[in-house]
Amino acid sequence: MGAQKKGASRASEDPEELARLPLQAILLADSFTTKFRPITLERPKVLLPLVNAPMISYTLAWLESAGVEEVFVVCCAHSKQVISYLENSEWFSQPNFTVTTIESHDSVSAGDALRVIYERNVIHGDFVLISGDTVSNMSLTQVLQEHKERRKKDSNAAMTIVIKRSKPSQIIHQCQLGTDVLFMAIDPNTKQLLYYEDNADHAKGSIYIDKLLLADKSSISLHNDKQDCYIDICSPEVLSLFTDNFDYHHLRCHFLKGLLVDDIMGYKIFTHEIHSTYAARIDNFRSYDTISRDIIQRWAYPLVPDVKFFRDSSTKLERQGMYLVSELGQSRSAQIGPFTVIGNGTKIGDNTKISNSVIGDGCSIGPNVSIEGSYIWDNVTIEDGCKIRHAIVCDGVIMKSGAVLEPGVVLSFKVVIGQQFIAPSYLMVSLLQQPIKQNSDEKLEYVDNSTGNAEISSLTHALDISNGEIANQQQETQCWATSELGIGGAGYVWSICEGGHDEGWRHSVAPIPTEKLAEVIQAAEDDHDGSLPTSDSDSDEEPRDDSYFENEVEATFLRAVDENIKVENVVLEVNSLRLSYNKQTANCAGAVFYSMIKLALESPHNSAGELVQALMKVITKWKGLLKYYLSDIDEEIEVIMKFEDMCLESAKEFSPVFDKILYQLYDHTIIREEAILRWDDEKRDADASDRIFVRQAEDFIQWLREASEEEDEEE
Structure with missing residues (x-):
């Protein structure tokens, strides 16, 4: 059975046949990480709002505009939610653009998901591989042409990855995205990728390359100023490689690096660099913040709040980057600052100030509230006198009067913050209790509670919101009683990220602390004349x-x-x-x-x-x-x-x-x-x-x- 599939793929490489094939794409509707916890225990990452539209809508809008005709969406975590959204969206009724969902409850890695696609035998030629948390406005014409020309000359040209020069900085930019510095070695003549490493151990700019790479290369360019866009053009053989090697879990750490060091198969990976167009992937809360601001400032045009796929087509761009809807219940004394998006049906009270923020639909914001640099999702209630700075507040949250959120706070769905409560920086609160242990394969991310499964109780203890009582807690993480979230508060406090409080700033929407930014800049200056020629x-x-x-x-x-x-x-x-x-x-x-x-x-x-x-x-x-x-x-x-x-x-x-x-x-x-x-x-x-x-x-x-x-x- 496997041999027939491989043979069918190779037969499809005939140039005339390829010309008749529709351009296909595989979209992974799962990040296979836990970086957006506790939010993603209740909703899949691709459905989280990005400037008031689900992340996956940006990816699908780009694929359609770039000429892709068939998209296969692999749904793993919370698959029922993803499928339901797509079936009720406009993406199922677009002319010349077919979206097909493929459900897989057993896939806990990208490798598993691609093996499922291979078994379905639905890919018949070169295809685009992308995840549903990617935003781009690039054209695919040139990269597809380059990939196909290489394939004609060399059948081992298996993959072309899209890269770009880091927009704000090299090391500083990675800090702004909350990711490690990426080091790459590229043949400047053929654009072949020879080395790829994003390990934090190389933060000082020293890398070690096998001398065999230099044997048949006239020159090599070393880079620490490139960003991986996670947009790949793949040959059909890529899918079979995942079937042949079950150790390929992660697309970069395992598959890409595995091919780079595999001398037996001989497959090659190439790069395509974009310059004037936009492409970025939302990897954590910090990159969520960075990419949101890029969208608001129109770097990703036409993927901006006033385009058609947003929920409210009446959104209009005002001066200084303000996006407002026609039906906005705004008090005359309320002040809306620059680079702010306000959703439909939201009401804003007297003397409230909002700036550099995204406010969702149906929110009720009382008087004398201050919101700055924050993301308030749908149907949130913020009572009078609250202050919110650089925080994420999910659907249905209630903040009672006088509550304060310090920078970096994340409130998951329907959490209640009590009166006058001051949530300290980087606090994470959820109605679901934090698991006692983190599995190495991160399977806990993929519990599908969208089907009403009672099994989620094996991950979280019940929280009785009606009487504010918390069940017996026998866990090793910090947990506050509802009374400790202020009067009338409700929710469990999660511990900070694995690196502890000192590393909380890296993956937060809060501004990088001055002392941390100074350290990063000093490190960049020390290495500015370092060992990485570009x-x-x-x-x-x-x-x-x-x-x-x-x-x-x-x-x-x-x-x-x-x-x-x-x-x-x-x-x-x-x-x-x-x-x-x-x-x-x-x-x-x-x-x-x-x-x-x-x-x-x-x-x-x-x-x-x-x-x-x-x-x-x-x-x-x-x-x-x-x-x-x-x-x-x-x-x-x-x-x-x-x-x-x-x-x-x-x-x-x-x-x-x-x-x-x-x-x-x-x-x-x-x-x-x-x-x-x-x-x-x-x-x-x-x-x-x-x-x-x-x-x-x-x-x-x-x-x-x-x-x-x-x-x-x-x-």
């Missing part, structure tokens, strides 16, 4: 890097303004971006000034004079941040030249008042006299088109020169 083949991407760098600094600055972050903490984040893009301090100065101009432009103004006042108000408040990057004359000149460029392109409203702004920068001791005069000298032999603003400011420049000459004479 290929210079991406030098043509430098203009794109400038744009990304400025956008990243702007996003960091806007968040600092909105959340009133201290200057020293903003400096840490900007420095991490500087390391990432290999920029100079002058580039940081220009990018910070660029961000200030953009913010001033969005301020209400009816005249040029009001625009000048708006900019100087921003600069005055954040003078310390700008001055940090203006330690010498060259950096000050960079700011003047950046201002010139913006007046000609993206901020033309400032053109008539260029000279007035230049004077204000001088008067506030931000730009020194010497920098202005040197700028004038450098422009002296330039074309007339490059001297527009020099001529505009010539009276001010002449005044500076005369004052300077008078000082020289006095001396």
